[in-house]
Amino acid sequence: MEDEPSISKEITKSTDFYIGILLAVCSSLFIGTSFIIKKISLTRLSRIGALRAGAGGFGYLKDWFWWLGISAMGFGEILNFAAYGFAPASVVTPLGALSVLVSAILASKFLNEKLTIVGKLGCLLCILGSTMIILHAPKEEPLENLNLFLSKLQEPAFAHYMICMVVLCSAILCCLGPRFGSRYVCVYITLCSAIGGITVMACKAIGLALKSYSALLSYPTFWLLSTMILIMAVCICVQITYLNRTLDLFNASIVTPTYYVFFTGFVIAESIVLFREWELMTAGDMAGALCGFFVTVVAVFVLSTSKDGHQQTRHLGVNTYFAVKS
Amino acid sequence: MEDEPSISKEITKSTDFYIGILLAVCSSLFIGTSFIIKKISLTRLSRIGALRAGAGGFGYLKDWFWWLGISAMGFGEILNFAAYGFAPASVVTPLGALSVLVSAILASKFLNEKLTIVGKLGCLLCILGSTMIILHAPKEEPLENLNLFLSKLQEPAFAHYMICMVVLCSAILCCLGPRFGSRYVCVYITLCSAIGGITVMACKAIGLALKSYSALLSYPTFWLLSTMILIMAVCICVQITYLNRTLDLFNASIVTPTYYVFFTGFVIAESIVLFREWELMTAGDMAGALCGFFVTVVAVFVLSTSKDGHQQTRHLGVNTYFAVKS
Numbered sequence: 001m002e003d004e005p006s007i008s009k010e011i012t013k014s015t016d017f018y019i020g021i022l023l024a025v026c027s028s029l030f031i032g033t034s035f036i037i038k039k040i041s042l043t044r045l046s047r048i049g050a051l052r053a054g055a056g057g058f059g060y061l062k063d064w065f066w067w068l069g070i071s072a073m074g075f076g077e078i079l080n081f082a083a084y085g086f087a088p089a090s091v092v093t094p095l096g097a098l099s100v101l102v103s104a105i106l107a108s109k110f111l112n113e114k115l116t117i118v119g120k121l122g123c124l125l126c127i128l129g130s131t132m133i134i135l136h137a138p139k140e141e142p143l144e145n146l147n148l149f150l151s152k153l154q155e156p157a158f159a160h161y162m163i164c165m166v167v168l169c170s171a172i173l174c175c176l177g178p179r180f181g182s183r184y185v186c187v188y189i190t191l192c193s194a195i196g197g198i199t200v201m202a203c204k205a206i207g208l209a210l211k212s213y214s215a216l217l218s219y220p221t222f223w224l225l226s227t228m229i230l231i232m233a234v235c236i237c238v239q240i241t242y243l244n245r246t247l248d249l250f251n252a253s254i255v256t257p258t259y260y261v262f263f264t265g266f267v268i269a270e271s272i273v274l275f276r277e278w279e280l281m282t283a284g285d286m287a288g289a290l291c292g293f294f295v296t297v298v299a300v301f302v303l304s305t306s307k308d309g310h311q312q313t314r315h316l317g318v319n320t321y322f323a324v325k326s
Numbered sequence: 327m328e329d330e331p332s333i334s335k336e337i338t339k340s341t342d343f344y345i346g347i348l349l350a351v352c353s354s355l356f357i358g359t360s361f362i363i364k365k366i367s368l369t370r371l372s373r374i375g376a377l378r379a380g381a382g383g384f385g386y387l388k389d390w391f392w393w394l395g396i397s398a399m400g401f402g403e404i405l406n407f408a409a410y411g412f413a414p415a416s417v418v419t420p421l422g423a424l425s426v427l428v429s430a431i432l433a434s435k436f437l438n439e440k441l442t443i444v445g446k447l448g449c450l451l452c453i454l455g456s457t458m459i460i461l462h463a464p465k466e467e468p469l470e471n472l473n474l475f476l477s478k479l480q481e482p483a484f485a486h487y488m489i490c491m492v493v494l495c496s497a498i499l500c501c502l503g504p505r506f507g508s509r510y511v512c513v514y515i516t517l518c519s520a521i522g523g524i525t526v527m528a529c530k531a532i533g534l535a536l537k538s539y540s541a542l543l544s545y546p547t548f549w550l551l552s553t554m555i556l557i558m559a560v561c562i563c564v565q566i567t568y569l570n571r572t573l574d575l576f577n578a579s580i581v582t583p584t585y586y587v588f589f590t591g592f593v594i595a596e597s598i599v600l601f602r603e604w605e606l607m608t609a610g611d612m613a614g615a616l617c618g619f620f621v622t623v624v625a626v627f628v629l630s631t632s633k634d635g636h637q638q639t640r641h642l643g644v645n646t647y648f649a650v651k652s
Contacts, residue, residue, distance in 0.1 A: 121627070124624060125621065128620055128621050131617050132458065132614065135613060135617075136614075287457060288458065288461050288462075291454045291458050292617075295454050298450060298451060301447070
């Protein structure tokens, strides 16, 4: 009889994991679909002769179909935030690749963008890689509630990680960015990814807070939640600014996979250092998760290069945005 | 103290598994290298003006370098046979894909065949897929010795499997082959793969017999071994004949991946039905092994299509052969 509470706790943990996976997959479905809806709306507008978005037109703001796309994206983002509250960050972030898959499949169906044999292989690899990541993810979430999360923030590892991030970001913003930013794609992508990692941390806190409704009402949680929302908003703004700058300088087919690799890399590093997610994994699980990650990287690379550079899916984690170039 | 024998048995089992993997990987190394050595020899001969093999020349028989290639291939095959005695067939057969990787890498180094970015991705996928297959392979070998193997042969499952194979092969040889063989690549490939499955079974028996030297000296083992060697020789001859026929009709870049998929498929089916290898696996391991298999299939497909059709690696399991077309 003594074991019963621990068994029920185990079951809750396992259920939480699958809820998180489901939320992450649904999030990718909505975000992948949203790009196609917005693209259809923009194509329709250009057909009826409205001034194109690329030329400074804002006709799309009057189209209900465009707003449907925006709503789908917003809903997808909310699901993504929620996923961080249930499943480990090291599995939710890489699953963002599925939105690239969804938009590639839907584009071939609704936008008549032909899916080549290479594109089809990319889709298959994306599914296989994601399956491997899920199979080998740490099934137990070390951060069950907000209190555990807060205790992690007080550990020296967190302070060290944040100092490294501040030094790295300052170096890129003040010195490396202006000098090498327009020559190497990695420079601003590293900045965006480092800040993206902090966004994920804030998302995690918000997700955990939203999970326990009772905790929301207490004063310290409310204060923490507001801070985290503020941090998240600032981080997302910085990310969007510098990603758009990178996209202006480089082709999206290079930016998308590079950003996926760097962003997921930072989140995995954060998961190891900060959340200690990998302490629960065996060597075999780590090898399997890395294999899955690399297969997904190949898939994102293949899917990004098999399409043309315009209006690509750029959701690769917590931040979604769209650049209307066509 | 009671647990000691079972622990030492566990350790032996685990060691056996890794010996089997090592043998399979080394086998692929030798076989992959052998193709390059033979190709270098043939190129050298054509440079000094000898009659080319494709035009009926036999000058290569006088070249020691060509014989070095043949020896490497023979040694690789012996290692492959031995691997079946140590590790489950469902892991040794898919690892044959590594020889495609080895020959692709060596060809780019020694034959100046440029490895494109797609080819490099294929190499990466081949390594990732193989790692996944090894990670999720059944670590315990259900067929530890020849007696267990013999007891499996007396089970009804074996009789049913053999009846199915005989019916399938007869149907292809008498009816489907002559009618559809020259139109669909799958027809003769199915025949070769079904017979390849039986070759693997014979290999398994030979491997197990060679493993226990003491058993070799007993009369029934000797008789069984001779029968198995005979079966294997006949099967390999049939396989080579019909694979060459298929290669005359279709491009090697289609035949190689199709054969890999069908052959490995038959061996996995045999492993499940006959050797019960998959009974020891969890659902997660099965999903992981299948993911690894499909990633390897994509890799073999990519590596086969990124090269031209001549002198490709055609080792995809127990049988190696080469078709000199150039």
